[in-house]
Amino acid sequence: MKMFGKSTKLLLAAALIAGLGTEALAKKVYKWKLATTWGPTLHPFIDAPTKMAKMVEEMSDGRLIIRVDAANKHKAPLGVFDMVKGGQYEMGHSASYYWKGKDINTLPFSTMPFGMTTPEQYSWFYYGGGMELMEKVYKKHNLLSFPGGSSGNQMGGWFRKEIKTVDDLKGLKMRIPGFAGEIMAKLGLTVTNIAPGELYTSLERGTIDALEWVGPGMDINMGFHKIAPYYYTGWHEPGLDLQFLINEKAFEKLPKDLQEILVVAMKASAFDMYLQNYHMSAEAWASIEKDYPNIKIETFPKAVMDAMKKANTELRKEMTANDPLLKEILDSQEAYQKKVRKWTEMSDYIYLKDNL
Amino acid sequence: MKMFGKSTKLLLAAALIAGLGTEALAKKVYKWKLATTWGPTLHPFIDAPTKMAKMVEEMSDGRLIIRVDAANKHKAPLGVFDMVKGGQYEMGHSASYYWKGKDINTLPFSTMPFGMTTPEQYSWFYYGGGMELMEKVYKKHNLLSFPGGSSGNQMGGWFRKEIKTVDDLKGLKMRIPGFAGEIMAKLGLTVTNIAPGELYTSLERGTIDALEWVGPGMDINMGFHKIAPYYYTGWHEPGLDLQFLINEKAFEKLPKDLQEILVVAMKASAFDMYLQNYHMSAEAWASIEKDYPNIKIETFPKAVMDAMKKANTELRKEMTANDPLLKEILDSQEAYQKKVRKWTEMSDYIYLKDNL
Numbered sequence: 001m002k003m004f005g006k007s008t009k010l011l012l013a014a015a016l017i018a019g020l021g022t023e024a025l026a027k028k029v030y031k032w033k034l035a036t037t038w039g040p041t042l043h044p045f046i047d048a049p050t051k052m053a054k055m056v057e058e059m060s061d062g063r064l065i066i067r068v069d070a071a072n073k074h075k076a077p078l079g080v081f082d083m084v085k086g087g088q089y090e091m092g093h094s095a096s097y098y099w100k101g102k103d104i105n106t107l108p109f110s111t112m113p114f115g116m117t118t119p120e121q122y123s124w125f126y127y128g129g130g131m132e133l134m135e136k137v138y139k140k141h142n143l144l145s146f147p148g149g150s151s152g153n154q155m156g157g158w159f160r161k162e163i164k165t166v167d168d169l170k171g172l173k174m175r176i177p178g179f180a181g182e183i184m185a186k187l188g189l190t191v192t193n194i195a196p197g198e199l200y201t202s203l204e205r206g207t208i209d210a211l212e213w214v215g216p217g218m219d220i221n222m223g224f225h226k227i228a229p230y231y232y233t234g235w236h237e238p239g240l241d242l243q244f245l246i247n248e249k250a251f252e253k254l255p256k257d258l259q260e261i262l263v264v265a266m267k268a269s270a271f272d273m274y275l276q277n278y279h280m281s282a283e284a285w286a287s288i289e290k291d292y293p294n295i296k297i298e299t300f301p302k303a304v305m306d307a308m309k310k311a312n313t314e315l316r317k318e319m320t321a322n323d324p325l326l327k328e329i330l331d332s333q334e335a336y337q338k339k340v341r342k343w344t345e346m347s348d349y350i351y352l353k354d355n356l
Numbered sequence: 357m358k359m360f361g362k363s364t365k366l367l368l369a370a371a372l373i374a375g376l377g378t379e380a381l382a383k384k385v386y387k388w389k390l391a392t393t394w395g396p397t398l399h400p401f402i403d404a405p406t407k408m409a410k411m412v413e414e415m416s417d418g419r420l421i422i423r424v425d426a427a428n429k430h431k432a433p434l435g436v437f438d439m440v441k442g443g444q445y446e447m448g449h450s451a452s453y454y455w456k457g458k459d460i461n462t463l464p465f466s467t468m469p470f471g472m473t474t475p476e477q478y479s480w481f482y483y484g485g486g487m488e489l490m491e492k493v494y495k496k497h498n499l500l501s502f503p504g505g506s507s508g509n510q511m512g513g514w515f516r517k518e519i520k521t522v523d524d525l526k527g528l529k530m531r532i533p534g535f536a537g538e539i540m541a542k543l544g545l546t547v548t549n550i551a552p553g554e555l556y557t558s559l560e561r562g563t564i565d566a567l568e569w570v571g572p573g574m575d576i577n578m579g580f581h582k583i584a585p586y587y588y589t590g591w592h593e594p595g596l597d598l599q600f601l602i603n604e605k606a607f608e609k610l611p612k613d614l615q616e617i618l619v620v621a622m623k624a625s626a627f628d629m630y631l632q633n634y635h636m637s638a639e640a641w642a643s644i645e646k647d648y649p650n651i652k653i654e655t656f657p658k659a660v661m662d663a664m665k666k667a668n669t670e671l672r673k674e675m676t677a678n679d680p681l682l683k684e685i686l687d688s689q690e691a692y693q694k695k696v697r698k699w700t701e702m703s704d705y706i707y708l709k710d711n712l
Contacts, residue, residue: 055616055620058612058613058616059415059613059616059617059620060613061611061612061613114711117704117707117708118475119474119475119508119630119631119634120634122631122634123631123634123635123638125631126628126631126632126635127631127632127634127635128635152475152703152704153703153704153707154703155702155703215703216699233702233703233706233707234703234706234707235707235710238704238707238711255417256414256417257414257415257416257417260411260414260415261415261617264411264415264620264621264624265620267624267627267628268620268623268624268627271623271624271627272482272623274475275475275478275479275481275482275483276482276483278475278476278478278479278696278699279479279482279483279484279696281699281703282479282695282696282698282699283695285695285698285699285702286695286698289698297702299706305710339638339639339641339642340634340635340638341708341711341712342638342641342642342645343572343634343637343638343641344708345708345712346511346589346641346653347508347509347510347511347571347589347590347637348473348508348509348594348704348708349705349708349709349712350589350590350655351473351509351589351590351591351594352473352697352700352701352704352705353705354591354661355470355594355697356697356701356705
């Protein structure tokens with residue numbers, strides 16, 4: 001047995017380990033945790049990260065396993081940003097505009113009042129410079145942010161009484177996040193954001209008088225119509241996009257193939273959630289017409305809408321005056337919207353007009 | 357050196373091989389070929405399979421490599437179905453309604469005249485039973501079919517002269533595929549399908565008098581406006597979806613993780629193409645208004661549209677009379693459209709109406 005020299009013996013020992021442990025060596029397993037803002041039954045929002053994690057696990061053959069913690073587990077639905085930034089969680093699923101109090105520049109990446117619809121906004125993200133601007137904003141926080149699924153065009157919310165004039169809005173306490181919240185505050189409402197799990201109780205107890213949540217697919221299950229039966233069509237969130245957040249350092253530790261698996265899975269599940277909510281909204285709308293005759297569908301009167309538009313224009317001017325990055329983001333969105341809306345008009349709008 | 361017995365020696369030998377070849381063993385590489393109907397510069401159609409292949413290669417760390425052959429390579433742009441079915445190509449990228457001559461039931465999975473828009477149709481695919489019906493149709497051909505990217509709402513096509521009445525259509529030779537082609541035939545046109553690479557020459561030489569292709573993002577580059585400057589808004593392809601085709605046996609030979617990688621990459625690239633074309637259309641529309649004053653934008657007069665709708669209704673009845681599967685597919689689409697359109701109206705349509 002002199003056929004092997006010393007170094008060959010070492011090689012053999014290594015090979016033995018490798019031979020017995022080939023699979024284990026090839027399969028270094030990464031275990032991540034993801035914190036969501038949503039409760040465990042809040043469909044389809046909770047489904048976006050859940051399906052993403054499932055895709056990742058299957059595509060990576062178990063090499064990247066992401067545990068999705070709903071809000072009832074970590075008890076901090078609006079603490080997702082901090083927990084991912086701090087590294088307690090490698091990932092999060094939430095909405096960018098929830099962080100406007102920490103950094104106002106995170107706000108426009110969810111949706112803007114009188115802004116872009118879902119296909120328009122996603123075109124802006126991927127082909128109109130949106131992703132680059134989002135990176136610029138989140139880089140400062142050592143975070144990566146990706147589109148996390150669109151709700152489509154949202155309904156304008158639930159009110160106890162009909163809104164006939166701008167005065168009817170004044171003094172109301174309303175849950176409405178993002179830039180729309182700023183507009184409502186300017187119109188004299190007391191505006192707040194409340195985590196999804198506490199919305200119904202807040203409305204029931206009178207902590208708030210009105211709220212917007214999402215659209216029929218998600219709202220009906222929440223029961224808001226029992227207290228506030230006036231249901232308004234939308235103006236304020238024409239293409240709300242949720243958000244996947246990733247801790248930058250955690251991402252950098254992943255091998256390239258797992259990084260790509262994660263990025264593609266987020267994209268596919270974001271798309272899927274848009275469709276799931278479109279479907280749920282269609283089903284729920286049919287059921288409103290059939291099973292909920294007491295819900296009163298309304299559109300804000302022109303005078304109210306004009307006041308909102310005026311406040312929107314003024315606010316954009318005020319808020320961008322001393323914030324060049326916010327100005328850059330809003331200017332980019334406005335220019336893109338102007339161009340893309342013309343195509344939306346010539347294609348889907350003209351078509352729908354003739355085929356309702 | 358008596359520390360190893362015979363079986364241990366064998367194990368060592370195996371381990372040696374394994375040790376030297378760990379990577380090679382763990383990395384069995386699958387090499388696939390994909391045939392497209394599109395030329396190498398036909399953006400964004402050619403980009404959908406190209407980006408899909410890139411994602412697959414990166415996610416699989418080089419274990420599944422898909423070579424994308426444009427039509428100039430395999431010379432059979434409308435032969436994709438046969439080549440994938442026959443196994444010369446493991447995959448294809450084309451459009452389902454191109455196969456209506458082989459199997460009429462493949463037709464409705466691309467788009468239907470007066471049918472669903474892109475978000476509506478994708479909701480039907482993934483949440484309204486569309487995928488199951490598509491599987492039922494393609495299973496018979498030992499093929500798998502997946503959504504391959506939507507063009508969005510298409511323009512109604514290019515005409516040499518203005519279409520003022522139904523009589524102006526009669527006798528025209530037009531390139532228009534799918535169910536819309538059947539409608540046009542019923543209205544007295546001579547209808548044909550022509551591969552993309554031959555469209556301009558066919559129009560120039562008078563083989564056809566009119567054609568529809570896609571929308572401004574793709575049409576302007578083709579130069580049709582130089583010959584046929586009347587550009588009509590759409591009615592016939594409200595959400596054309598392209599198609600990934602897979603040879604079923606080839607798919608079954610892939611390990612589970614590569615199957616999932618392929619499925620997710622197709623989904624992500626289909627979504628991406630919708631956005632890419634939305635973006636290209638918006639850019640091109642702006643350039644029409646600025647740089648192509650001779651293009652005449654028109655909408656078909658109501659009488660013409662009514663004749664198309666009438667032909668559509670009659671044809672659906674005729675064609676489904678003796679084909680229960682076609683009836684099942686069209687009934688499923690119609691029922692879904694009726695429900696989902698109501699939501700499209702309450703959300704995007706009402707919003708756009710006030711924000712053009």
